Amino acid sequence: MSRLRIQIGDLSKTFREGGREVPAVSRVSLDILDKEFVALVGPSGCGKSTILNMIGGLIAPSDGQVLIDGSAVRDVPRQVGYVFQKDTVFPWRTVTRNIALGLEYRGVAGPEQERRVAEAIRLAGLSGFEEAFPATLSGGMRQRVALMRTLIVEPEILLMDEPFGALDTHTKLGLHAELLALWEAKHQTVVFVTHDLSEAITLADRIVVLTRRPGKIKLIHEVKLPRPRDVIKLRETDEYAQEYSQIWRVLGEEFAPPEGGSAPLPAPPPGLARAKPALEQGGSADTGHAV
Amino acid sequence: MNEKLKINFWRLAILVVGVGAWEWLTGIKAVSKIPGLYFIDPFFISRPSKIVERFFYLNSDKVRLTLWQMLLSTVESTFIGFFVGVSTGFVAGLVLGRNDRLARIFEPYIIAFNSLPRIALVPLVTMIFGFGLLAKVVLAWMIVFFIVFFNTFQGARSVDPDLIHSARFLGAREGQIMRTVIIPSALAWTFASLTPSISFALIGVVIGEFIGGESGGGIGYLIISSLGTLNSADMMVSLIVLAITGIVMALGIKQVEMRLLRWRPEYQPKG
Ligand SMILES: Nc1ncnc2c1ncn2[C@@H]1O[C@H](COP(=O)(O)OP(=O)(O)OP(=O)(O)O)[C@@H](O)[C@H]1O
Ligand SMILES: [Mg+2]
Numbered sequence: 001m002s003r004l005r006i007q008i009g010d011l012s013k014t015f016r017e018g019g020r021e022v023p024a025v026s027r028v029s030l031d032i033l034d035k036e037f038v039a040l041v042g043p044s045g046c047g048k049s050t051i052l053n054m055i056g057g058l059i060a061p062s063d064g065q066v067l068i069d070g071s072a073v074r075d076v077p078r079q080v081g082y083v084f085q086k087d088t089v090f091p092w093r094t095v096t097r098n099i100a101l102g103l104e105y106r107g108v109a110g111p112e113q114e115r116r117v118a119e120a121i122r123l124a125g126l127s128g129f130e131e132a133f134p135a136t137l138s139g140g141m142r143q144r145v146a147l148m149r150t151l152i153v154e155p156e157i158l159l160m161d162e163p164f165g166a167l168d169t170h171t172k173l174g175l176h177a178e179l180l181a182l183w184e185a186k187h188q189t190v191v192f193v194t195h196d197l198s199e200a201i202t203l204a205d206r207i208v209v210l211t212r213r214p215g216k217i218k219l220i221h222e223v224k225l226p227r228p229r230d231v232i233k234l235r236e237t238d239e240y241a242q243e244y245s246q247i248w249r250v251l252g253e254e255f256a257p258p259e260g261g262s263a264p265l266p267a268p269p270p271g272l273a274r275a276k277p278a279l280e281q282g283g284s285a286d287t288g289h290a291v
Numbered sequence: 292m293n294e295k296l297k298i299n300f301w302r303l304a305i306l307v308v309g310v311g312a313w314e315w316l317t318g319i320k321a322v323s324k325i326p327g328l329y330f331i332d333p334f335f336i337s338r339p340s341k342i343v344e345r346f347f348y349l350n351s352d353k354v355r356l357t358l359w360q361m362l363l364s365t366v367e368s369t370f371i372g373f374f375v376g377v378s379t380g381f382v383a384g385l386v387l388g389r390n391d392r393l394a395r396i397f398e399p400y401i402i403a404f405n406s407l408p409r410i411a412l413v414p415l416v417t418m419i420f421g422f423g424l425l426a427k428v429v430l431a432w433m434i435v436f437f438i439v440f441f442n443t444f445q446g447a448r449s450v451d452p453d454l455i456h457s458a459r460f461l462g463a464r465e466g467q468i469m470r471t472v473i474i475p476s477a478l479a480w481t482f483a484s485l486t487p488s489i490s491f492a493l494i495g496v497v498i499g500e501f502i503g504g505e506s507g508g509g510i511g512y513l514i515i516s517s518l519g520t521l522n523s524a525d526m527m528v529s530l531i532v533l534a535i536t537g538i539v540m541a542l543g544i545k546q547v548e549m550r551l552l553r554w555r556p557e558y559q560p561k562g
């Protein structure tokens with residue numbers, strides 16, 4: 001059996017906001033093996049992004065810890081790549097220059113950089129759009145840029161936060177096939193967050209079901225579908241249907257309204273917004289009291 | 292006739308009718324027997340024919356400083372004030388925008404200074420910097436600096452933290468984050484302030500020239516000295532030249548801005 005890659009031990013996170021405490025994650029423990037593809041599923045606001053951010057060293061846990069290759073995560077770990085829930089392609093850079101970012105930061109320049117970027121663009125099916133700015137691309141193309149930009153530096157661990165959340169079903173399926181093909185080639189360790197159960201079954205080796213906020217582990221389910229998987233045909237099989245109903249029986253409870261109450265309130269948008277001082281003035285090109 | 296042609300036709304028509312009416316109305320006498328009593332007195336608003344005549348006169352060698360030289364002086368001061376204002380405003384905005392403590396320390400001073408009407412500072416600036424080019428540049432700078440400062444400040448603060456995080460995951464060090472994320476994000480805001488800045492730089496310079504006297508020169512000086520000689524034709528020449536200059540400069544900067552921000556959705560070519 002493979003070695004342990006990520007150890008999550010008794011991980012908790014409580015956000016403090018103006019005297020109010022928001023427990024987001026509660027005592028989550030999980031061991032992730034090398035080359036494993038793990039999906040985290042759960043209702044919106046249950047702490048999926050928060051868990052991923054703690055694995056990636058962006059948020060410090062309130063309690064417990066995350067070990068990667070045996071050492072505690074403090075800052076952004078070197079061997080980790082992260083594809084964000086939000087579109088983080090740099091709008092002022094062309095496709096080529098976006099994909100080249102990681103190489104640029106690492107000092108890989110010249111023909112070596114060109115070769116690897118060209119290869120990545122070909123793999124992502126973005127040929128012909130090398131010099132396009134992100135504003136001219138579709139959402140699916142932008143996500144492919146984000147994915148290739150992360151993969152080009154060959155991270156051994158890949159954290160993905162609902163990377164295809166904003167896309168339509170067909171585009172999604174296409175990207176699932178591409179992601180699986182890329183993963184079959186390199187076998188990164190993947191932690192993939194989603195609230196789409198079919199996406200989780202299609203991609204993952206193991207599915208971790210979280211409860212409503214504060215997120216606790218409700219179920220860890222082994223997906224027994226053989227690989228390599230055909231993302232389209234898979235959905236028509238009985239095994240897929242079985243996996244789906246097994247998990248949904250548990251996950252569905254988390255989407256039902258709590259007893260005696262109405263549906264849970266929508267969570268406030270996450271983010272690390274800083275307090276704004278009065279210096280900030282509204283609108284762009286503000287001329288203030290110019291004259 | 293297509294839409295564009297129609298619009299241009301009407302624009303031209305308004306110009307011709309307007310200028311024609313101006314010329315005609317200032318030429319007819321209100322009471323025919325009394326000399327000098329016009330229906331509309333050209334003493335105050337001059338006449339197009341007179342303005343054209345003065346335009347050529349002011350460009351001839353019969354005057355000590357030609358209109359062209361005055362214009363150059365105004366444009367030169369505007370551009371110097373603009374560039375100094377943009378660069379200092381950008382640096383200050385970036386530094387304070389990325390440093391919470393510094394921003395908090397300087398906040399009351401910046402707000403106080405920015406609340407002061409810039410015109411009120413003209414005599415003081417003249418006292419300190421004299422009547423020449425320097426005072427005009429300083430006035431333009433004082434206006435441009437704050438426009439650019441506030442925009443860059445806001446831009447530097449509103450850098451998307453997830454862009455910074457994703458750069459970090461791609462292996463960026465602090466200096467690389469500054470160069471590839473923070474500065475480009477902030478620059479988008481800075482560039483958007485360039486077009487208003489050039490217009491306000493011109494205002495600052497003209498105000499400076501009102502006070503600067505002959506040694507300062509410039510179109511503003513021509514306007515004020517025309518007031519001294521009650522010469523409305525020269526004033527009209529100055530105003531028209533100034534309007535054209537302002538438009539040309541603003542359009543030029545707009546072109547630069549569009550070139551620099553061509554990655555933005557609103558500057559993408561349509562269709
Ligand atoms: N920086 C923060 N400050 C305060 N509360 C936060 C912060 N970030 C997240 N939260 C809260 O923690 C909870 C979990 O948020 P998180 O973003 O992890 O949810 P999620 O499972 O990723 O949801 P979604 O599927 O909608 O992305 C939410 O209730 C949210 O309001
Ligand atoms: Mg999330």
